[in-house]
Amino acid sequence: MSGKSKPKVAVWKFASCDGCQLSLLDCEDELLALTEEIEIANFPEASRAVVKGPYDLSLVEGSITTPDDLSRIQEIRRLSKTLVTIGACATAGGIQALRNFKDIHEFVSIVYASPEFISTLDQSTPISSHIKVDFELRGCPVSKAQLVEVISAYLNQRTPNTPAHSTCVECKRRGTVCVMVAKGTMCLGPVTHAGCDALCPTYNRGCYGCFGPQENPNTISLGDRLREQGADSAEVVRAFRSFNAGAEAFLKESERHEKENQKH
Amino acid sequence: MKKKTRNIKVDYLARVEGEGALHIKIEDDKVSDVKLKIFEPPRFFEAFLRDRDFREAPDITARICGICPVAYQMSAVHAMENALGVKVDGPLRDLRRLIYCGEWIESHALHIYMLHAPDFLGYEDAIRMAKDHKDIVERGLKLKKTGNEIVALLGGREIHPINVRVGGFYKVFSKNDLEPLKENLKWARDAALETVRWTAKFPFQDFEQDYEFVALNHPTEYPFNEGRLVSSKGLDIDVAEYENYFEEEHVEHSNALHSVLKGGGSYFVGPMARFNLNFDRLSPMARQAAEEAGLKGACRNPFQSIIVRSVEVLYACDEALRILESYEKPERPYIEAEPKEGVGFSCTEAPRGILYHRYKIDGDGKILEAKIVPPTSQNQKTIENDLWNFVPKYMDLPQDKLTWQCEQAIRNYDPCISCATHFLKLDIERT
Numbered sequence: 001m002s003g004k005s006k007p008k009v010a011v012w013k014f015a016s017c018d019g020c021q022l023s024l025l026d027c028e029d030e031l032l033a034l035t036e037e038i039e040i041a042n043f044p045e046a047s048r049a050v051v052k053g054p055y056d057l058s059l060v061e062g063s064i065t066t067p068d069d070l071s072r073i074q075e076i077r078r079l080s081k082t083l084v085t086i087g088a089c090a091t092a093g094g095i096q097a098l099r100n101f102k103d104i105h106e107f108v109s110i111v112y113a114s115p116e117f118i119s120t121l122d123q124s125t126p127i128s129s130h131i132k133v134d135f136e137l138r139g140c141p142v143s144k145a146q147l148v149e150v151i152s153a154y155l156n157q158r159t160p161n162t163p164a165h166s167t168c169v170e171c172k173r174r175g176t177v178c179v180m181v182a183k184g185t186m187c188l189g190p191v192t193h194a195g196c197d198a199l200c201p202t203y204n205r206g207c208y209g210c211f212g213p214q215e216n217p218n219t220i221s222l223g224d225r226l227r228e229q230g231a232d233s234a235e236v237v238r239a240f241r242s243f244n245a246g247a248e249a250f251l252k253e254s255e256r257h258e259k260e261n262q263k264h
Numbered sequence: 265m266k267k268k269t270r271n272i273k274v275d276y277l278a279r280v281e282g283e284g285a286l287h288i289k290i291e292d293d294k295v296s297d298v299k300l301k302i303f304e305p306p307r308f309f310e311a312f313l314r315d316r317d318f319r320e321a322p323d324i325t326a327r328i329c330g331i332c333p334v335a336y337q338m339s340a341v342h343a344m345e346n347a348l349g350v351k352v353d354g355p356l357r358d359l360r361r362l363i364y365c366g367e368w369i370e371s372h373a374l375h376i377y378m379l380h381a382p383d384f385l386g387y388e389d390a391i392r393m394a395k396d397h398k399d400i401v402e403r404g405l406k407l408k409k410t411g412n413e414i415v416a417l418l419g420g421r422e423i424h425p426i427n428v429r430v431g432g433f434y435k436v437f438s439k440n441d442l443e444p445l446k447e448n449l450k451w452a453r454d455a456a457l458e459t460v461r462w463t464a465k466f467p468f469q470d471f472e473q474d475y476e477f478v479a480l481n482h483p484t485e486y487p488f489n490e491g492r493l494v495s496s497k498g499l500d501i502d503v504a505e506y507e508n509y510f511e512e513e514h515v516e517h518s519n520a521l522h523s524v525l526k527g528g529g530s531y532f533v534g535p536m537a538r539f540n541l542n543f544d545r546l547s548p549m550a551r552q553a554a555e556e557a558g559l560k561g562a563c564r565n566p567f568q569s570i571i572v573r574s575v576e577v578l579y580a581c582d583e584a585l586r587i588l589e590s591y592e593k594p595e596r597p598y599i600e601a602e603p604k605e606g607v608g609f610s611c612t613e614a615p616r617g618i619l620y621h622r623y624k625i626d627g628d629g630k631i632l633e634a635k636i637v638p639p640t641s642q643n644q645k646t647i648e649n650d651l652w653n654f655v656p657k658y659m660d661l662p663q664d665k666l667t668w669q670c671e672q673a674i675r676n677y678d679p680c681i682s683c684a685t686h687f688l689k690l691d692i693e694r695t
Contacts, residue, residue: 015307016682018282018330022281022330022331028408029405031391032398040391045280046390047389066305094307095307102312106311107312108308110310199420199421200434202435203420204435205426208323238316242324
């Protein structure tokens with residue numbers, strides 16, 4: 001590596017729980033090796049040292065929820081050669097996108113005694129609503145292994161290998177008995193993007209959609225099936241409206257059942 | 265005559281979880297303003313918990329914090345069980361202590377080695393520290409990993425575990441399944457003891473303060489999930505009485521609410537509070553290590569919190585091993601909890617201190633009201649007070665050194681801003 005400088009990596013945070021960037025520090029076995037290959041140029045959660053941009057790779061966590069963040073994300077895009085969003089907040093608006101369905105003023109006044117001190121937008125939106133994103137890594141939280149894969153892929157100028165099939169396929173591959181068929185448990189596995197290795201069914205519970213919708217999910221079919229199994233429309237709305245409530249496929253399906261709920 | 269102003273400003277506090285800033289203003293060599301600004305955007309958890317099902321609270325509230333999701337899950341399930349009149353005992357209760365041990369080890373090791381120790385040794389971060397102290401940083405990472413292994417096995421994954429539910433767990437494990445945790449925990453217990461000895465030798469600023477410490481206190485155990493709320497100045501209440509004694513203030517410079525003792529002002533939660541109020545409940549090994557490090561159950565210097573955190577890691581390893589030794593698989597993974605109208609309260613000891621939850625639910629199990637008070641919003645006022653008292657003592661330091669030390673004074677509390685927003689930016693202004 002003599003004479004060649006290490007690629008500069010930056011980590012940025014918007015509205016989020018810090019969990020996805022923590023995944024980087026949770027790479028206990030890989031972290032020191034990784035820092036041999038990259039320069040951590042801006043990662044406030046881990047370091048007070050800040051190296052000026054531009055950056056070769058930016059990892060962005062969190063959703064856009066404040067007026068200041070609208071302009072900050074534009075600046076970060078300008079400073080970043082490649083920009084990857086990590087986690088459900090950055091890729092779909094996160095759990096805080098539940099505000100999109102309600103009156104934000106009511107929300108502010110429930111939590112804060114002096115709502116006039118709070119500056120916030122009425123919608124929580126994914127990063128891709130505002131700038132061009134080079135790759136979106138799903139999950140609430142992201143998978144550590146996939147995060148390392150994405151970093152090494154971009155450093156080696158190849159496409160990350162993160163399978164796009166459903167959680168259902170992961171379950172079949174693990175040989176886990178289907179919780180929906182065998183026990184009638186509500187499960188979003190058939191429409192949820194892979195990435196967690198079908199964790200919940202192996203722990204005797206249904207998938208609740210941390211990784212958001214897979215490509216072309218048949219959410220209508222699943223929504224109907226959940227109803228046939230006995231879930232009421234409000235339950236189905238809640239199921240699609242959690243950590244990826246703002247992802248289009250989940251959003252549409254939740255609205256379909258909400259309308260029905262209102263009819264009754 | 266024009267006043268001489270000096271500002272200490274940190275626009276984006278590093279090595280803390282979440283987004284905050286510091287602004288200190290010094291006029292004619294007197295501190296005239298201290299603001300710990302929290303610009304972390306608010307996410308309104310208490311608002312969107314309304315109308316959700318009571319069973320969803322542990323999964324939803326976990327998302328408040330990626331560093332201590334287990335704490336949120338524990339406070340949520342205990343509050344729901346309190347509302348429903350369900351009592352979880354025996355091995356299920358032990359498993360909850362065990363997963364909490366895992367989170368304490370993981371969270372404390374992260375703070376001790378990655379976030380706080382670099383301040384004492386003069387490095388910008390642990391990665392730079394590793395260039396000179398590779399073995400130490402590797403020890404820290406392995407210690408952290410040992411905690412994460414417990415959470416990942418019992419909870420399914422390290423961040424936002426999926427296995428915790430009201431009434432117990434979705435899946436429980438046989439004694440044999442848990443056996444593999446033991447070997448690393450035995451290593452971790454030795455490493456934690458080394459950590460206590462290592463941190464005890466750090467250079468500490470002389471900064472003892474008269475705090476009111478608040479923590480849970482249980483008759484026989486070092487507290488995780490149960491106990492009365494007690495303070496070093498005589499408070500002794502049931503958790504359900506919390507809101508009678510504590511209140512939240514909304515200040516303009518912060519997206520986090522400041523929590524104060526009604527009529528009493530600021531107080532101090534977290535490892536030092538637990539340690540000072542529960543010293544005799546520590547395991548003999550942890551107590552002895554603390555005494556050898558010069559702490560006999562009365563630590564009043566927040567810069568030494570790094571030693572106390574290390575003692576707690578040692579305790580958590582010791583306690584985890586004790587639980588594993590006597591563990592027998594529960595007959596059922598959870599106790600059925602039927603919805604019923606009511607209000608439930610809980611306080612558990614998150615790595616950073618007491619975490620209060622209150623829920624009101626209706627007869628169908630729908631959440632009508634939620635209130636959550638995280639540890640960092642309780643410490644926020646104490647952190648500001650520390651800075652008011654700290655800066656005058658060290659006023660003669662050059663600007664960059666004083667700024668760094670102010671940052672360190674904040675990091676003493678391992679603040680978690682993501683939690684507190686509901687909650688940080690540092691500028692020190694000098695006139």
